[in-house]
Amino acid sequence: xxxxxxxxxSSALKFMQKEQLPEGTFIRVGVEGGGCSGLSYKLxxxxxxxxxxxxxxxxxxxxxxxxxxxxxxxxxxxxxxGGLNGKGFVFINPNASRTCGxxxxxxx
Numbered sequence: 001x002x003x004x005x006x007x008x009x010s011s012a013l014k015f016m017q018k019e020q021l022p023e024g025t026f027i028r029v030g031v032e033g034g035g036c037s038g039l040s041y042k043l044x045x046x047x048x049x050x051x052x053x054x055x056x057x058x059x060x061x062x063x064x065x066x067x068x069x070x071x072x073x074x075x076x077x078x079x080x081x082g083g084l085n086g087k088g089f090v091f092i093n094p095n096a097s098r099t100c101g102x103x104x105x106x107x108x
Contacts, residue, residue, distance in 0.1 A: 002029065002065065003077045004058045008089060011080040012061055021045055026055075026062035029078065030069040039072065041091050 004012070012027060030042040049055070052067035065073055077092040 001075070002056050002058070002063050002073060004061045004063070005077060005079040006059070007080040007082075008078045009059045009061050011082075011089070016045065019045070022047060026064050027078070028064050029073060029076075030066055031072045042069075043078075043089055 016025060025045050025047045028042070028044050028046040031039050032042055034040045046064065049064065050066065054065045054067065054070045056063045056065070063078070072095055073093065075094045079090040079092055081088065081090050
């Protein structure tokens with residue numbers, strides 16, 4: 001399961017409304033090779049399910065993860081930070097053994 005913090009929920013809903021995204025739009029979370037720690041997070045709005053996608057809903061936010069990425073993201077919480085060090089979604093991943101300083105890549 002992947003969970004969403006209250007701040008991530010609020011921010012995601014604001015972005016969806018601002019972009020006037022259609023009903024049925026969800027957040028697609030994934031992992032790809034790259035970044036300074038070996039694996040990078042991907043985050044985008046989508047409305048098309050693919051074969052093998054895992055679907056979750058937390059606090060009214062729909063999340064979709066492809067099968068391969070799910071292995072790296074199970075138990076993760078999606079958060080949002082608007083602090084002085086930058087704004088954006090933050091990945092709290094219990095599977096990561098090391099993360100980079102910016103929090104956009106990790107290794108297991």
